[in-house]
Amino acid sequence: MDSHEDKRSKRKMKICLLSRFFDLRHGGIGRYSMELEKRLEEMGQEVKAISQDGGIPLGEGRIKYLTYTLFEIKFKIPKSFDLYHACSPTEAFHAPKPLVVFFHDLIPLIYLKESKDWPLKMFPKKFIKWFDGNYFKLASLKAIEKADKILTQSEHVKDELIEIFKVEEDRIDVVRHGIKEDLEPRSKSDDTFRIGTLSYLDPRKRIDILIKAFLRADVDGELLIAGKGVDYPRLKKLAKVDPRIKFLGFMPDKLLVDFYNLLDVFIFPTKIEGYGLPMVEAMACKKPVVTLSDSIIPEDVKKRTIIVDDLEKWLADPDFSNINLDENYKFAKSHDWRKCALKHIKAFEEVLDRNR
Secondary structure, X not given: OOHHHHHHHOOOOEEEEEOOOOOHHHHHHHHHHHHHHHHHHHOOOEEXXXXXXXXXXXXOHHHHHXXXXXXXXXXXXXXXXXXXXXXXXXXXXXXXXXXXXXXXOOHHHHOOOOOOOOOOOOOOHHXXXXXXXXXXXXXXXXXXXXXXXXXXXXXXXXXXXXXXXXXXXXXXXEOOOOOOXXXXXXXXXXXXXXXXXXXXXXXXXXXXXXXXXXXXXXXXXXXXXXXXOOOHHHHHHHOOOOOOEEEEEOOOHHHHHHHHHOOOEEEOOOOEOOOOHHHHHXXXXXXXXXXXXOOEOOHHHHOOOEEXXXXXXXXXXXXXXXXXXXXXXXXXXXXXXXXXXXXXXXHHHHHHHHOO
C-alpha cells in the first residue's frame, strides 16, 4: 500500500452504515456490509451499523424487509454523523445527506426470480414479481436522486445504471468486493474427479441444468453442491439419490479453502449475476471455472472462464486448454477487502470535501 492510501485511511470520520444484515444470512450484501464495517473500524473510523436485527417482529422475508426499509429504519438512523452509507438502494429511502449508496446489481429489474418465500398466499406470483421489480425500481430512483456518490462492484453494473437510469458517469465509482485472504491453491489428496458449485439454491442459479448434464454425461466422478435455499427440494429430487451427487448445505467461511481445493473444476451455471464472487474464489485456488454462453455475468469475470454452449457435451469430454490459471489467480487476488474499504474512504472524503 502506498503512503497516500495510508494517510487517507487515518482521517477519522463518523460513518453510519445502513444495511439489512451485517452477517452471512443475507448472502453477498450481508458479507459486504459485515466486511466493510470491520475494515473501516480497523482503519480507525467511527462506525455505527444500523440493521434489521431487533426490529419490529412482523413477519419474515419481504414483509419484514418492507417494514424495515420503509418505516422502521427511519427511527433507527442516528443524527449528526459525518456521512451515511446505504449498503443497498432500499436502505436509502430515509437516509440523511451526505449520502453514498452501493448498487450491487440491477437483477430485480432484469430478472425477477421465482418467489417462494412470500408469507401471504393470497397474492399470485405475477403480482409478487411485479411488486418486487417496481419496489426496487422506486428505491433505486430515490437512492439515485438523493445520493452524493454511487458505488458499484463492476463496470457492467455501472453501464446499466447509466443506460437504465441515465446516471451521470462521474457520479459512479467501481469498487470491487474482496475475498478471503486464505483462499490459495493446495494439492489434492486423491484422484477422484470432482465438479463443484456454490451458491444460494434458487431457480436463477440453474443448478438443475448442472445436475441434468452431470447425469446425462454419466461423469466418472462426483458433483459437490454447496449452499442452501428454496430450490433444494426440487434439486434433491432431480439428483435421484445418485451417490455421486453430494449436497453439502451451507458452506462456512472456515471450510471454503478446503472445499475449492477438493475440486478439479468449478461450474457456475447461473442465469444472471451481479458479479459472481464464488467464481473469483475458485480462481484464487487456481481452479478452472465453467460458465454457460447465455449467462449474463460481468465481462471482466466471464472472459476468464471456460464458456460452453452445451454443458452435457463439455462434461463428456472436458477441455481445459483455453484457460490461464495463473492470470486468473492474479485477478482473483486483486479482490481485497482492505482495498475495498480504502476506496470507500476515498469516496466518502470526496463527498465530504464537496459538501464543505
